[in-house]
Amino acid sequence: MSTVSPIARPSSGPRVFLDYDQAGLDAAYDQAVWAPAMADIRERLAATSEAVRTRLGAPKRYAYGLAPMEGLDVFAARRPNAPVFIHIHGGGWLRGVAKDFAFAAEMFVEAGVAFVVPDFAPVSEFGGELAPMVAQVRRAVAWVYRNAAAFGGDASRLYLGGHSSGAHLAAMALMCDWESNGIPASFIKGGLLISGLYDLKPARLASAFTYVKFTDASEAGLSPQRHVARLSAPLAVLAGSKDSPEFIRQARDFAAAAKAAGKTAKLIEAPGYNHFEMSESLGNPYGPGGRAALALMGLK
Numbered sequence: 001m002s003t004v005s006p007i008a009r010p011s012s013g014p015r016v017f018l019d020y021d022q023a024g025l026d027a028a029y030d031q032a033v034w035a036p037a038m039a040d041i042r043e044r045l046a047a048t049s050e051a052v053r054t055r056l057g058a059p060k061r062y063a064y065g066l067a068p069m070e071g072l073d074v075f076a077a078r079r080p081n082a083p084v085f086i087h088i089h090g091g092g093w094l095r096g097v098a099k100d101f102a103f104a105a106e107m108f109v110e111a112g113v114a115f116v117v118p119d120f121a122p123v124s125e126f127g128g129e130l131a132p133m134v135a136q137v138r139r140a141v142a143w144v145y146r147n148a149a150a151f152g153g154d155a156s157r158l159y160l161g162g163h164s165s166g167a168h169l170a171a172m173a174l175m176c177d178w179e180s181n182g183i184p185a186s187f188i189k190g191g192l193l194i195s196g197l198y199d200l201k202p203a204r205l206a207s208a209f210t211y212v213k214f215t216d217a218s219e220a221g222l223s224p225q226r227h228v229a230r231l232s233a234p235l236a237v238l239a240g241s242k243d244s245p246e247f248i249r250q251a252r253d254f255a256a257a258a259k260a261a262g263k264t265a266k267l268i269e270a271p272g273y274n275h276f277e278m279s280e281s282l283g284n285p286y287g288p289g290g291r292a293a294l295a296l297m298g299l300k
Contacts, residue, residue, distance in 0.1 A: 098119045114153045130212060163282070195239050229261050238278060
């Protein structure tokens with residue numbers, strides 16, 4: 001049940017979710033409606049990522065699994081025993097590669113933090129199933145914990161973040177039963193979730209995600225908001241005021257659910273930022289994403 005009133009367009013047809021008719025719900029999950037310049041922003045982020053690689057040098061590439069996509073880019077800090085920030089990129093569970101998210105690396109490296117971006121296979125390679133993607137991201141996070149020393153990282157100061165569908169995948173990693181994998185339950189020291197999806201029911205109903213194979217079991221098991229009792233790390237949950245209305249509601253409801261479960265969750269709503277600008281802000285120490293990341297790590 002939603003804990004806040006939905007931000008919706010007036011309904012003219014039968015309601016399918018909260019106060020949305022089908023057209024309204026589809027529009028609320030269509031980023032082109034809310035961020036018409038999204039292609040320009042993606043192009044800018046790819047160019048910025050290339051410029052960052054020119055300044056910092058190419059990242060080290062490590063394999064965390066056997067599949068071709070199971071690798072991660074590491075921008076090491078300039079000092080040993082550095083904290084580590086892992087960023088899970090977005091793209092609707094379908095698009096995106098690690099190299100195009102290097103744009104944020106420079107801010108972290110300048111702050112003395114190792115920055116890690118994993119690659120993982122798109123949901124289309126798993127027949128629309130999200131569970132294998134969740135498993136890949138969890139394997140990547142586990143690899144970083146076990147091998148942080150290989151790139152000068154401090155495994156006792158590991159932080160995890162993500163944007164959009166990457167925030168969903170990061171949230172699922174934050175809620176993993178790590179002890180069953182031989183890893184301490186509280187090894188992740190903080191989570192930064194930007195413009196994410198935390199309850200899959202509306203995504204299941206929206207036309208934007210018809211390529212995802214949702215079932216009752218996957219909706220229940222892979223909706224982070226329904227498993228907040230498993231959280232052991234403090235969270236910063238972000239959304240932009242110009243994000244799509246469902247992403248704003250999702251952030252509010254998830255932060256409220258975490259707090260209701262007795263967890264530490266700070267909700268940050270950034271005025272004037274759309275969905276893709278929220279992603280870009282992770283690379284700016286004065287933007288909402290970068291500032292929240294540094295604060296989460298005690299560096300601001």
